[in-house]
Amino acid sequence: MLLRLVKSAAYIHPTTVAAENVPGYLIVASTREDQSLYIGWIADSLLGPGIRKWLLEMELKLVESTSVRATGAFRDLWKSSQGRSHSFKVALTAVYSVEFRPPSSSGWWHGSLIVYPRDDHLVLPAVFLHDAQCPSTVLREKILSRNFDPFDKEVGLHWGGVDVLNCLKGAAELRRTEANPSVWLVNPTLDDLRNYNGDGVVETPQLNPDIPGGTGESLWEATKWSVLAKVADFTARTSKFVSGVLNSGGDGGAVPRSLLADRVVDDFDAARVYMAKWSLGVKQEAQRYQLTNRLDSAYITTLSHEVGFDVSRDQQFTPTEMNVATQRGFTLTALKWRSLFDLQGRLSVTVGEVKDFIFHGGVAPEIRSEVWLFLLGVYPWDSSRDERVQISETLRQSYLELKNEWVFRTPESYDTEYWEDQVFRIEKDVLRNDRDIPLYKHNTGDGQTASEDASEDQELEEAGARSHWIIKNPHLLKLRDILKTYNVYNKDLGYVQGMCDLVSPLYSVVQDEPFAFWCFAHFMDRMERNFLRDQSGICDQMITLTELVQLLLPELYEHLQACDSENLFFCFRMLLVWFKREFDFTEVCSIWEVFWTDYYSSQFQLFFALAILQKNAAPIIQNLTQFDQVIKYFNDLQGTMDWHDLMVRSELLFIRFKKMIDVMDRKQELATTTITTETSEEHRAPPNESQHLRRLLSRDIVIQREALIADGTPKSDLR
Amino acid sequence: MLQFKLVLLGDSSVGKSSIVHRFVKDTFDELRESTIGAAFLSQTIKVESEDQQEVVIKFEIWDTAGQERYKSLAPMYYRNANAALVVYDVTQEDSLNKAKAWVEELKNKVGDEDLVIFLVGNKVDLCEGSDNEDKRAVAATLAKQYAEDQGLMFDEVSAKTGHGVKEVFQAIGQRLYDTKKEELATRQRGNGNDGQVDINVPRPSTNDTTGCCS
Ligand SMILES: Nc1nc2c(ncn2[C@@H]2O[C@H](COP(=O)(O)OP(=O)(O)OP(=O)(O)O)[C@@H](O)[C@H]2O)c(=O)[nH]1
Ligand SMILES: [Mg+2]
Numbered sequence A: 001m002l003l004r005l006v007k008s009a010a011y012i013h014p015t016t017v018a019a020e021n022v023p024g025y026l027i028v029a030s031t032r033e034d035q036s037l038y039i040g041w042i043a044d045s046l047l048g049p050g051i052r053k054w055l056l057e058m059e060l061k062l063v064e065s066t067s068v069r070a071t072g073a074f075r076d077l078w079k080s081s082q083g084r085s086h087s088f089k090v091a092l093t094a095v096y097s098v099e100f101r102p103p104s105s106s107g108w109w110h111g112s113l114i115v116y117p118r119d120d121h122l123v124l125p126a127v128f129l130h131d132a133q134c135p136s137t138v139l140r141e142k143i144l145s146r147n148f149d150p151f152d153k154e155v156g157l158h159w160g161g162v163d164v165l166n167c168l169k170g171a172a173e174l175r176r177t178e179a180n181p182s183v184w185l186v187n188p189t190l191d192d193l194r195n196y197n198g199d200g201v202v203e204t205p206q207l208n209p210d211i212p213g214g215t216g217e218s219l220w221e222a223t224k225w226s227v228l229a230k231v232a233d234f235t236a237r238t239s240k241f242v243s244g245v246l247n248s249g250g251d252g253g254a255v256p257r258s259l260l261a262d263r264v265v266d267d268f269d270a271a272r273v274y275m276a277k278w279s280l281g282v283k284q285e286a287q288r289y290q291l292t293n294r295l296d297s298a299y300i301t302t303l304s305h306e307v308g309f310d311v312s313r314d315q316q317f318t319p320t321e322m323n324v325a326t327q328r329g330f331t332l333t334a335l336k337w338r339s340l341f342d343l344q345g346r347l348s349v350t351v352g353e354v355k356d357f358i359f360h361g362g363v364a365p366e367i368r369s370e371v372w373l374f375l376l377g378v379y380p381w382d383s384s385r386d387e388r389v390q391i392s393e394t395l396r397q398s399y400l401e402l403k404n405e406w407v408f409r410t411p412e413s414y415d416t417e418y419w420e421d422q423v424f425r426i427e428k429d430v431l432r433n434d435r436d437i438p439l440y441k442h443n444t445g446d447g448q449t450a451s452e453d454a455s456e457d458q459e460l461e462e463a464g465a466r467s468h469w470i471i472k473n474p475h476l477l478k479l480r481d482i483l484k485t486y487n488v489y490n491k492d493l494g495y496v497q498g499m500c501d502l503v504s505p506l507y508s509v510v511q512d513e514p515f516a517f518w519c520f521a522h523f524m525d526r527m528e529r530n531f532l533r534d535q536s537g538i539c540d541q542m543i544t545l546t547e548l549v550q551l552l553l554p555e556l557y558e559h560l561q562a563c564d565s566e567n568l569f570f571c572f573r574m575l576l577v578w579f580k581r582e583f584d585f586t587e588v589c590s591i592w593e594v595f596w597t598d599y600y601s602s603q604f605q606l607f608f609a610l611a612i613l614q615k616n617a618a619p620i621i622q623n624l625t626q627f628d629q630v631i632k633y634f635n636d637l638q639g640t641m642d643w644h645d646l647m648v649r650s651e652l653l654f655i656r657f658k659k660m661i662d663v664m665d666r667k668q669e670l671a672t673t674t675i676t677t678e679t680s681e682e683h684r685a686p687p688n689e690s691q692h693l694r695r696l697l698s699r700d701i702v703i704q705r706e707a708l709i710a711d712g713t714p715k716s717d718l719r
Numbered sequence B: 001m002l003q004f005k006l007v008l009l010g011d012s013s014v015g016k017s018s019i020v021h022r023f024v025k026d027t028f029d030e031l032r033e034s035t036i037g038a039a040f041l042s043q044t045i046k047v048e049s050e051d052q053q054e055v056v057i058k059f060e061i062w063d064t065a066g067q068e069r070y071k072s073l074a075p076m077y078y079r080n081a082n083a084a085l086v087v088y089d090v091t092q093e094d095s096l097n098k099a100k101a102w103v104e105e106l107k108n109k110v111g112d113e114d115l116v117i118f119l120v121g122n123k124v125d126l127c128e129g130s131d132n133e134d135k136r137a138v139a140a141t142l143a144k145q146y147a148e149d150q151g152l153m154f155d156e157v158s159a160k161t162g163h164g165v166k167e168v169f170q171a172i173g174q175r176l177y178d179t180k181k182e183e184l185a186t187r188q189r190g191n192g193n194d195g196q197v198d199i200n201v202p203r204p205s206t207n208d209t210t211g212c213c214s
Helices: A049-064 A074-081 A134-146 A158-170 A191-195 A216-233 A236-253 A258-261 A271-292 A294-305 A318-327 A336-338 A351-361 A367-376 A386-408 A417-429 A454-469 A475-491 A498-511 A512-529 A537-551 A554-562 A569-576 A584-595 A604-621 A625-636 A643-673 A692-696 B016-025 B067-076 B093-109 B130-135 B139-151 B165-191
Strands: A002-012 A022-030 A035-042 A088-092 A095-101 A111-115 A128-131 A173-178 A183-186 A704-708 A714-718 B001-010 B037-050 B055-063 B083-089 B114-121 B153-156
Touching: A002 A035, A002 A134, A002 A158, A002 A714, A022 A128, A022 A158, A035 A158, A049 A074, A049 A134, A049 A512, A088 A294, A111 A158, A111 A183, A111 A294, A128 A351, A134 A158, A134 A173, A158 A173, A173 A191, A183 A191, A191 A351, A294 A318, A294 A604, A294 A643, A318 A643, A336 A367, A351 A367, A351 A584, A367 A498, A367 A512, A367 A643, A386 A512, A417 A475, A417 A498, A417 B083, A475 A498, A475 A512, A498 A512, A498 A584, A512 A625, A512 A704, A537 A554, A537 A569, A537 A604, A537 A643, A537 A692, A537 A704, A554 A604, A554 A704, A569 A625, A584 A604, A584 A643, A584 B055, A604 A625, A604 A643, A643 A692, A704 B153, B001 B016, B001 B067, B016 B037, B016 B055, B016 B083, B016 B114, B016 B165, B037 B067, B037 B165, B055 B067, B055 B165, B067 B093, B083 B093, B093 B139, B114 B139, B114 B165, B153 B165
Parallel strands: B001 B055, B001 B083, B083 B114, B114 B153
Antiparallel strands: A002 A022, A002 A128, A022 A035, A035 A088, A095 A111, A095 A183, A111 A128, A173 A183, A704 A714, B037 B055
């Protein structure tokens, strides 16, 4: 066991009488195996003089270092203290939030913190930090004032709670809530983040500015239904919290009491004041929202107008749908990602929850190499850490076997002419691939320097004018080997131009040849349909996209028809290599990982393409009249598009599409159950029978493989 | 101004995109990425009429992807073309065979006498100088003979050095102008228009529906 933080002079105040305060120690500790944190409080009365002395020493030591080993005696005490004299400990993973209430600057009251476990039934007492008596807080303050920078805006009032907060921040994602800035959520779920986020699009409550008095109660009354009810909509957790507040506020109609005030009597914050602050926080948040989000609301107005429904016929987007689609700021960070796994390294939340994070916020670059393995199906989502170790070994081994198949084969055993042609094509494409990014830029042995020393130049000279065709950059060599091995792995398909574009980002993120190969092989499961000899897979997608445009952007469709462009031929490249050429390298990584989630549809790339069309519909309709112009227009879009905005639009377009299909289905039902069918009612000529469109609602990937029939002629079939 | 459509065909990595960029932007990029689908570029040149007047010609150029697998898309691009540049790599023997296959296809599918086909051997810079002569895999005389038999225009170029590239387009422009000028003259007379006019000269559409998803 490791100690991370000790705060002496930490008191529990069971009553308002100061003499009855119980002294003790606030402790943050971690297990040694998996570093998971516990926070707890232990009563001074349980300690013997030896441990007390040792603990005080450790407290000071921890001001400078991040952890110290705990003695066996302490460990036993820590275990046995539970529940005695108010002592408690709780794993950080079981904590929902921590409230840090700073001391009053005038010194009227002490700072305190309250830990709220995820389990509602567990109520922990507030711990008051008597800073002046606490040696570690005093010492830290000294250090801070030595380095005091008057211009650093981050520096607030220092108190013991700040040290606790910083210690916890190292081990979990802590996020301050906007509604009550002293409350920090621990490893919040995406829904928590959405609800508590200040930039949220939670519908603005109609606050009446003329509310008399401004007492806590009236403000509370004014806001509770408009705001809390909305917040309550979102998650079970929040609604439980809110309904708890509402219930306790409701009885007798008098003073709303907070859950905690109920149980922990706290000498300064009476329940009424607490609630007033809380509701004030909510009110401020609402106002801040109105003030700062003018831009956002303009954006939302634009979106509903452009992507939205024909108001006379369809339903509008709900505020939640808008809210969810436009909030794309919560990236899956390393801390967050780690917090999602249990001790066995098994995912402890649903896959849907993880995918929600990735779909809406993306993956932080430093954990991509791990997360992508899950996203692409190399690691099963429900695997444990041990199982993954096993899987990696197997995969490395089988990669080697596949690779050896071409490395060590003899000329008699295969069609050398075909193979050499394949290798020739692969090498030509590898050499032309993404050479502007640093990893692949220099074609030299170390891949880092622009040109090599004189002896190498000599070699180049000998190789003659074709020397620039020799691949030397180690990463380019790996791309080549992966593609050659894939050629052996999927013999029917062969190498097709564009495949190099697909493997390149994977390799750049994973940077491990066998793993990059397996990522690629899994990615190709869904991409193979793009490379069939008869082009049937890509054509299916173009037809689907055309039908989507017909259904959702009928005006644009009509115009494209007039320009002979309704086959959307200009989208060919976008769909073939998933927008790889239209966006820059890092953007492509962000876009692909969203697609891989299959969050709404396994063919979300079509909605992204649709969003591009939608966004450019007006200029196209106004200015272009010919097939060539349209193609040229789309060629020139390269490098000019904002993928974030397009992703928001894609999501809204999907939702709209889904609603339209639902409406059609209901009509269908009606039509079959009633005898009289309304023939007069005009609806957009819908390709509603289309299997193409219906398939868009599925999250299962579409697999179409190249297959060679007996006589050797290629044929692609739908499996 | 006259406007002509031109399409580039030929095996992958023979240098189609490089030739177009040399012609349009006068640049060469060793690391240019492979083409997917097709790229569209345009450039104007001037040719001389019989009465020594300058005529501006605008080329609308479709640069296609070379790999066999994308062959079924090519008709989209060549179906309205006035000229086709069929490119091979003089250091790759097989690329000439691919070029011949393209010529066959154009003759069969387009079947228009007026379509100007220009066979181009690229990358001659690689076999310049006596010690590099062995890099050459296709003899110029061989390709030239083939071109003559088929009634194609022919030349060797280098997109890297720029050698011969402009001349190819110049020759195509001149040829197109010469074959079209009669037709143009009648039209201009008909319009009673004697100055510079914007005239599109599309080849009659072949009603070819071999496109991808049509
Ligand atoms: N030495 C030399 N290299 C050339 C020349 N033209 C092109 N290359 C090189 O050949 C490679 C392929 O050129 P591209 O222009 O991309 O070929 P492409 O025909 O457009 O190929 P696809 O788009 O795949 O059909 C590039 O790496 C060029 O650097 C040339 O005239 N001389
Ligand atoms: Mg090209």
